[in-house]
Amino acid sequence: MRIAPLVERPDLAAQVAAWGFAEWGHLNPGQTLAQRVIRIQGKMNVDRVPVAFVALDEDDGIVGTASLIFDDLEGDPRNPWLASVYVPPEQRKKGIASALVRAVEDTARRLGYSRLYLFTSTAPDLYAGLGWRPLERRDYRGEHVQVMDRTL
Numbered sequence: 001m002r003i004a005p006l007v008e009r010p011d012l013a014a015q016v017a018a019w020g021f022a023e024w025g026h027l028n029p030g031q032t033l034a035q036r037v038i039r040i041q042g043k044m045n046v047d048r049v050p051v052a053f054v055a056l057d058e059d060d061g062i063v064g065t066a067s068l069i070f071d072d073l074e075g076d077p078r079n080p081w082l083a084s085v086y087v088p089p090e091q092r093k094k095g096i097a098s099a100l101v102r103a104v105e106d107t108a109r110r111l112g113y114s115r116l117y118l119f120t121s122t123a124p125d126l127y128a129g130l131g132w133r134p135l136e137r138r139d140y141r142g143e144h145v146q147v148m149d150r151t152l
C-alpha cells in the first residue's frame with residue numbers, strides 16, 4: 001500500500017467524491033455529487049493547500065482517501081485541517097487511515113505549517129492514538145464533534 005496525491009490519479013476523483021458524498025453529504029445540505037466532484041478536482045495540488053490524497057493497494061486500486069484543506073469548520077479561523085479521512089469497510093483495521101494521516105501531517109509540515117487541526121464525530125480514539133490532542137467539543141451542523149490538534 002502506498003499514499004499518493006490525487007493529482008497523480010485524477011481518474012479516482014469520482015470515487016473519492018462518491019465516498020465523501022455518502023459519508024458526509026448531510027453536513028453540506030444542497031451540495032450535489034457533481035459539485036463534490038468539482039470541489040475534489042480543486043484539491044489536485046502537491047505544493048499548496050488544498051491537497052487530496054489516495055491510498056493505493058499493490059494493484060494500484062484505491063483503498064482510502066484523506067485531505068489537507070483550509071476552513072473545514074465554518075467560522076473557525078484556525079488552519080489548516082486534516083479532513084475527509086475515509087477507508088471503505090472491507091479495507092479497515094489495516095493501518096490505511098493511519099498512513100493517510102501521516103501523509104497529510106508530513107505534507108503540512110513540508111508546506112511550513114507547525115500545527116494541524118481536525119474535527120471528528122466518529123473516530124477521536126484513532127487520532128488520539130496517533131498523537132493528536134483533544135481540544136474542545138462542540139455542536140456542528142447537528143453533530144457532536146471533537147476538535148483536535150497536532151503539533152508538527
Ligand SMILES: CC(C)(COP(=O)(O)OP(=O)(O)OC[C@H]1O[C@@H](n2cnc3c(N)ncnc32)[C@H](O)[C@@H]1OP(=O)(O)O)[C@@H](O)C(=O)NCCC(=O)NCCS
Binds near residue numbers: 085
Ligand atoms: C475511521 C476510519 C478512517 C479508520 O480507518 P482504518 O484504516 O480502519 O484505521 P487504521 O487501520 O489506521 O486504525 C488505526 C487504529 O485506530 C483504531 N481505529 C480504527 N477506527 C477506529 C474508530 N472508528 N474508533 C476508534 N478506533 C479506531 C484501529 O483499531 C487501530 O488501532 P491500533 O493501532 O491499536 O490497531 C474508517 O473506519 C472510516 O473510514 N470510517 C468512516 C469514515 C470516518 O468516520 N472517518 C473519520 C472521520 S474524522
